[in-house]
Every structure is written in structure tokens, then in C-alpha cells.
Amino acid sequence: MSWLETGWRHVWLPYAQMQTAPLPLPAVRTEGSRIHLEDGRVLIDGIASWWTACHGYNHPHIVAAVAEQLGRMPHVMFGGLGHEPAYRLATRLAALMPGSLNRVFFTDSGSVAVEVAIKIAVQSRLNRGERGRTKILAFTGGYHGDTLGTMAICDPEEGMHSMFSGLLPEQPVVPLPRDPASIAGFESFLEQHHKTLAAIIVEPLVQGAGGMVLHEPEVLRRLSKAADHYGLTLIFDEIFTGFGRTGTMFAYERAGVTPDIVTLSKALTGGTCPLAATIATDELFEAFLSGSPMTALMHGPTFMANPLGCAAANASLDLFETEPRLEQVAAISAQLKRELEPYRTLPGVRDVRVLGAIGVVELERIENPAALRQALVKQGVWIRPFRNILYLTPAFTVSPEELSTLTQAIGTVLAA
Ligand SMILES: *Cc1c(COP(=O)(O)O)cnc(C)c1O
Secondary structure (H helix, E strand, O other), X not given: OXXXXXXXXXXXXXXXXXXXXXXXXXXXEEEEOEEEEXXXXXXXXXXXXXXXXXXXXXOHHHHHHHHHHHHHOOOOOOOOOOOHHHHHHXXXXXXXXXXXXXXXXXXXXXXXXXXXXXXXXXXXXXXXXXXOOOEEEEEOOOOOOOOHHHHOOOOOOOXXXXXXXXXXXXXXXXXXOOOHHHHHHHHHHHHHHHHHEEEEEEOOOEEOOOOOXXXXXXXXXXXXXXXXXXXXXXXXXXXXXXXXXXXXXXOHHHHOOOOOEEEEOHHHHOOOOOOEEEEEEHHHHHOOOOXXXXXXXXXXXXXXXXXXXXXXXXXXXXXXXXXXXXXXXHHHHHHHXXXXXXXXXXXXXXXXXXXXXXXXXXXXXXXXXXXXXXXHHHOOEEOOOEOOEEEEOOOOOOOHHHHHHHHHHHHXXXXX
């Protein structure tokens, strides 16, 4: 019996009904935009492993940086010991961010980066003697992670708020202010409840895990204005959108607004190792300074600022400087528009949308996602239908031919 069948009795898969989940495909090797399976099949990857592998898999520059770090110092604790990969990465991330977004807290996953953002928003107020502001305003369709604190600020249905009521902290979730009705609702909510709020959190420009739903930059300007008006901390969760995915290095650039906190993960290490960062303004950081240990930020994951992750992230930033990533995203975007748009008229297709290197074909419904996935694998591609969408979030280094294979595979299964 192979390792897959033996291990299948012991692993527990993400978001999977294990009673009916099909056996996963055994992946043994990656390179560029390709995943090699144990039986010799090679799939062109349309998802870049949850859009993390932005430079493609096994980029030699990242592999060399991580290998060098692995040989020298794989990990040391971050309490009391400093290391160059993290200090250099913090300096570089602060330089990439606008305004006074200068202070970087490293963690090991996106969910935890959001947890830290929530803690910063709430504790900064407590430290300044402002009580009663413990709520985070979030939006329907949003996704910010799987931990209990972040589930509470996800879409109420997806975050299973009613099923887990009593366990999750209660947080207000309202529709994104994008049309007259939702704008009115948003404004009246703030008018009534702003005194209980610490922060507003949003995924800028695209609600990723909520179904790749896009909104206009104007929505972010509206949130920014409201946050200013009521003195709320504005958190942009750029875990999906950060590092070029939407066409600019960060999504907020398109709106011309500066948040108070940015969370990053996913493509931070080019998809190589787990690492996340919560970046806060000097003003927020200063709220934690005092003569008392009681006002310190009380968080510290064991593997915080893991040197391998930081080495990978530094190498990934090198690649954004030395290789034409944003130009590649623009080219991918144009090709996705060209090749996906014709599917709009196919029966069962509800919408086609493209932003940066994100291409989405939304269907009326997907009856049998497992069968659809299998049909896509037969076409030689790795595309994972989810909810009622087929989406592409390829590596920015995907070749035009590989991208065409991906879009054609979608066309083929849609026609069938
Ligand atoms: C993936 C994601 C998260 C959670 O990150 P994990 O590393 O899976 O914990 C949070 N926010 C957004 C926008 C994401 O896309």
C-alpha cells in the first residue's frame, strides 16, 4: 500500500467532508507553474497553491536563499535574540508601505496576523484609557481567517456565527458600502454604534475566499473617510491582495488611501514557507510605550519571524525588484480578459471578471465539484472549483502558452 493510502487513514483535510472526500492527487515535485504527480502526470497550476507561489515554484533565487539560511541558522527564538533576515525584512516592508506604517510584527499565518491586528486596534485604545471600544466592524462576504477571533469577523454564514454562537466573540458585520442602500446602512450603523468600535477591517478591492468578489476603489475611500471621521483604526487585510496580485504591489495603492494597519502573508515568502506580518503605524505603536509592562503588546508565537521564512521573503522582495513582476501581471490580466470573456455567453455562466492576475468565471451553480475537478485534471490542469466559481490565480511567471492551456481547459469543461 502506498504512503497515500496508508496516510489517508490518519490525515484530516482542510474544509473537507472526510466521508466523501476523494483521495488527493499525490504530488511529488514542483517547478515553475507545474506540479508533478507520482504517476508521472504533470499538471499546469492555475491556483499557485492558494495564490502564494507568485514567482512560480522552486524559484532558484528563493531556493538558494532558504538553503543558505537553513545551513547557517534555521531558527532562533525572537524574544531576546535578533537576526538579520527579520530585521532586514522589517526595514524593507516598512519602506514599501506609505505614511507612518513603520512597525512590523511577524507571525506564522495570516489568521494570526489578523488576530494581532485586532489586538493592536483594541489594546492601543485601552492603553490610552479609552474603554468600551472592543468591536471590529467587518463586512458580509469577507474572509479573514479560521481562528476563533477571525471567524467572528468573517461573513456570518461562512464564519458559522450562529452554529458557534457562545464561543465566538460577537462582532458587527454589515454589507460593504457600495450602492445607495448599503451606504445608507453603513452610515447609520456607524452613527449609532461608533462608540463601541475600535476598528474597521476589509479585504481591499477583492473579497477572496468569499468568492473573488470585486469592489471599486471608491468603497475604500468611503471606509477611510468614515474611519477618519469617527476616529476608527482602519485595517486592510492584504493577505490575498498583497504583492502584486491585483496589478499594483498592494491593493490600497489603487484607492490612494493609507490604512492604519496592513496584514500580509500568502505571497510574502513567494509561497515557500509560512510567514505573516502585521504592519502598524507609528501612532499605534506609540500607544504601547509607557513605563509599565502592562501596556506591552501581549503576543509572541514560538516560531515568530522564523529565519527561513524571512530569508524567503527577502529573496521574494529581491525578485519584485529585479524581475518585471507587475508588467507580467498586466500581461496576464489582458490575456485573462481576452480568453475568459467569451465564456460569458455560455449557458450556466453568470459572470466573468478579471482584476490583475485574478480571473473568475462565476456559474449559476456547480453541481458536482469533484467531477468537475477530475475533468479539469484530465485536461492537464490544476484548477479547483469552489462555491460556484472557477478561478485562476496563476504564478506571475506563468507563460502565455500555459495560461492559454488553463483558460482553454475551463472552456472545455464549461462546454461539456
Ligand atoms: C488566506 C487569508 C487569511 C488567512 O490566512 P491563513 O494563513 O490561512 O491563516 C486571512 N485573510 C485573507 C484575506 C486571506 O486570503
